[in-house]
Amino acid sequence: MSHLEAHAVSVSIDSEMLLAPVSFAVPPGTALAVRGANGSGKTTLLRLLSGHLRPTTGTALLDGRPVDERSRTARRGISARIGLPAFARELTMHEQLRFIATTWGRTGSTATDAADATMRALGIFELRNRFVNELSSGQTQLLAVATALVRPFDVLILDEPEQRLDAHRRDLVAAAVRREIDRGASVVIASHSAELVASIAGATVTLGQP
Numbered sequence: 001m002s003h004l005e006a007h008a009v010s011v012s013i014d015s016e017m018l019l020a021p022v023s024f025a026v027p028p029g030t031a032l033a034v035r036g037a038n039g040s041g042k043t044t045l046l047r048l049l050s051g052h053l054r055p056t057t058g059t060a061l062l063d064g065r066p067v068d069e070r071s072r073t074a075r076r077g078i079s080a081r082i083g084l085p086a087f088a089r090e091l092t093m094h095e096q097l098r099f100i101a102t103t104w105g106r107t108g109s110t111a112t113d114a115a116d117a118t119m120r121a122l123g124i125f126e127l128r129n130r131f132v133n134e135l136s137s138g139q140t141q142l143l144a145v146a147t148a149l150v151r152p153f154d155v156l157i158l159d160e161p162e163q164r165l166d167a168h169r170r171d172l173v174a175a176a177v178r179r180e181i182d183r184g185a186s187v188v189i190a191s192h193s194a195e196l197v198a199s200i201a202g203a204t205v206t207l208g209q210p
């Protein structure tokens, strides 16, 4: 399992500050909630922790090494869902999840089992043979969350997973994330939902307006 840390990370473009300096640690088996108003830098912080964006100042470390999306170790260890992924139109929901699970090392029946279990946990197993263009916006959101949960990871990063979900589905996502925390994953979740944060995260960082 992995230890994720941020030391005074900030992001600026030209003279504009997108993310003011922030520091925290997310030990294995814990979850950090990232809160703050629209535009306060939550998504920017999550992109930085996923290695998609370099900090202007400070460092984000995964097990003591700077997070770099080009490193296979970081890509294997970190599963991030920031916005909707690019879905394959020609694959069913179940096939998409098996494809992702297989890419990250789950093979054959293990990949099938992972896709089954993830879909059941999120209440979308009955939809497994549908195509993405046949889903409601909430069902699409659940599939997006499933793409992050179906693969192996030590660190899970989710940006507003509650988007488009009713209260029942939001609780299903919370329960699925709690199971990952219980097995030792480090979780960072940006959210506008006080209920989701209360049911998942032990610690909170609140970003101010830059």
Ligand SMILES: Nc1ncnc2c1ncn2[C@@H]1O[C@H](COP(=O)(O)OP(=O)(O)OP(=O)(O)O)[C@@H](O)[C@H]1O
Residues within 6 Å of the ligand: 013, 017, 018, 019, 036, 037, 038, 039, 040, 041, 042, 043, 044, 045
């Ligand atoms: N590529 C970019 N170039 C310039 N500014 C950007 C860029 N991406 C984001 N920003 C700005 O950076 C700031 C932080 O944006 P970010 O998306 O991280 O906020 P957020 O807290 O996730 O907001 P929300 O709650 O609305 O999702 C905002 O002021 C935004 O306009």
